[in-house]
Amino acid sequence: MTVVTLGPEGTYSHRAASAVSDDIVFRESVTSIVEAVGEGTYPRGVVPIENSIEGSVTESLDAMGEHDVAVLREIITPIRHALLAQSEEFDMVxxxxxxxxxxxxYLDENHPDVQLEAVASTARGVEDARSDSSIAAIGHPANAGENLSVLAEDIQDRTSNATRFFVLGPAADRERAGGKSTLIIYPNTDYPGLLLELLESFATRDINLTRIESRPSGERLGDYIFHVDIAAGLYEERTKQAIEEIEEIASAGWVKQLGSYDVEHVV
Structure with a gap:
């Protein structure tokens, strides 16, 4: 089964996708990955959802709201960042x-004067560093070799750094069984107590919310879409009841059930 994820080869997304299949192809944006899965170009996609330091990956959230996909698995992988360069002398990371x-x-304390350049992926930065001695990269230490050396390891601000990835499939493959579920809720209305009503639909049924994130709907200023992860499966009666209640609250908008899934840890 072919899996599409962020490239080029050597990204953390690539490491997560390797737990799904050996047949991996690459795209350079999360949106194009979600779109490709939604359109049926590829049967599976792997996208980053949340990092333990920097929080949610908003491009992933927005793309899942726009395209018809299902969440089939959650993969959590530790992030080990190393500084990679051809030598100790470089002008840019x-x-x-x-x-x-x-x-x-780490960068502020050890390299305060170098320029920081955001590129499409960690692997893209590694490629740039291989071809240009004035550039250093941040990536997994396994990306060293050829003309790149590891100048420093574990340079992330916190040792507990980890990223959650979603394995996506077409909406027809959505599962209702699993320990967690993801919903996207667009109320298309606003009044005092709206969010409380939505949250009470879960709380009164003893359903734990593991994440809630609001994103602009793009329809008008101050209008939001809510991304919700819950510690319950869609097959459970309490979850069905909660969703029925939420659909009534959001009757002017919509509720998207992305599916139920289990969590897998990949080193």
């Missing part, structure tokens, strides 16, 4: 914006 942010303290 190139990496994905999330990686740069996750290593902010």
């Amino acid at each position: 190139a990496s994905h914006s999330q990686a740069l942010a996750q290593c902010r303290t």
